[in-house]
Amino acid sequence: MTKAIPAYQRIKNAILDNIHSGKWQAGKAISTELALAAEFGVSRMTVNRALKELSEERVLERRQGSGTFVAQQQFNHTFVEVRNIAQDLKSANRDYQAEVVSKRAVTADMLDDELRRKFDIDGDSDSKQTDGVDSNMEVPVLYEVKIIHFADGEPIQFEERWVDAKKVPKFIEQDFSVVNTSDYLIAKSPLERGSYTIRALAAPNKIAEFLQVAPQSPTLVLCRQTYSAGQVVTFVKMWHAGDRYQFSGEL
Numbered sequence: 001m002t003k004a005i006p007a008y009q010r011i012k013n014a015i016l017d018n019i020h021s022g023k024w025q026a027g028k029a030i031s032t033e034l035a036l037a038a039e040f041g042v043s044r045m046t047v048n049r050a051l052k053e054l055s056e057e058r059v060l061e062r063r064q065g066s067g068t069f070v071a072q073q074q075f076n077h078t079f080v081e082v083r084n085i086a087q088d089l090k091s092a093n094r095d096y097q098a099e100v101v102s103k104r105a106v107t108a109d110m111l112d113d114e115l116r117r118k119f120d121i122d123g124d125s126d127s128k129q130t131d132g133v134d135s136n137m138e139v140p141v142l143y144e145v146k147i148i149h150f151a152d153g154e155p156i157q158f159e160e161r162w163v164d165a166k167k168v169p170k171f172i173e174q175d176f177s178v179v180n181t182s183d184y185l186i187a188k189s190p191l192e193r194g195s196y197t198i199r200a201l202a203a204p205n206k207i208a209e210f211l212q213v214a215p216q217s218p219t220l221v222l223c224r225q226t227y228s229a230g231q232v233v234t235f236v237k238m239w240h241a242g243d244r245y246q247f248s249g250e251l
């Protein structure tokens with residue numbers, strides 16, 4: 001049985017959908033509390049909770065006596081710096097190439113527990129088409145791409161990336177041997193914040209094959225999720241051959 005979505009969350013989702021679709025532009029007013037309460041058949045208190053949470057997430061801006069507006073999001077590379085391996089290698093005067101191993105649309109029933117948690121997708125969610133086109137058609141919830149990145153002809157990073165299909169609908173159509181995934185996402189869905197972890201792991205057989213190292217060789221794995229308009233837009237795992245790559249910076 002599909003779990004019922006709380007009313008305030010349905011309102012939040014609808015507001016986010018309107019923002020991502022471009023119906024409500026940055027800086028523009030959204031529907032009033034009274035109008036939203038009537039539209040969803042709920043109390044103004046429920047609407048107020050949804051607007052309050054979106055304001056705390058910096059998606060909306062509430063102005064006393066004026067209404068609620070889509071926040072002006074000044075997101076760019078300086079706000080959330082996402083390292084781009086193509087740029088890093090080229091700036092080091094190394095020859096860079098990318099090889100797309102696979103890309104596919106992923107439906108809700110194909111997700112593992114990790115991806116459900118990352119993208120806050122209910123385990124009982126129904127991904128059937130419901131707009132009258134074809135009730136038997138599975139609708140993708142994520143796009144998945146796997147890419148090997150080469151430096152001077154040697155594999156240096158294996159990228160596994162998942163992207164919210166609704167927020168970035170044309171992601172799967174790109175040629176990622178030419179277009180960099182991070183650059184494309186920043187251009188299409190500007191990032192407001194992110195989080196990451198770096199771990200040392202022994203390479204599973206398939207990862208070792210892609211990186212051209214012996215199975216169980218040491219790798220550095222960077223896992224990163226980035227947010228746009230208060231929701232996760234992409235989650236990526238980047239596997240690096242331990243003897244060919246290091247992370248460094250300045251304090």
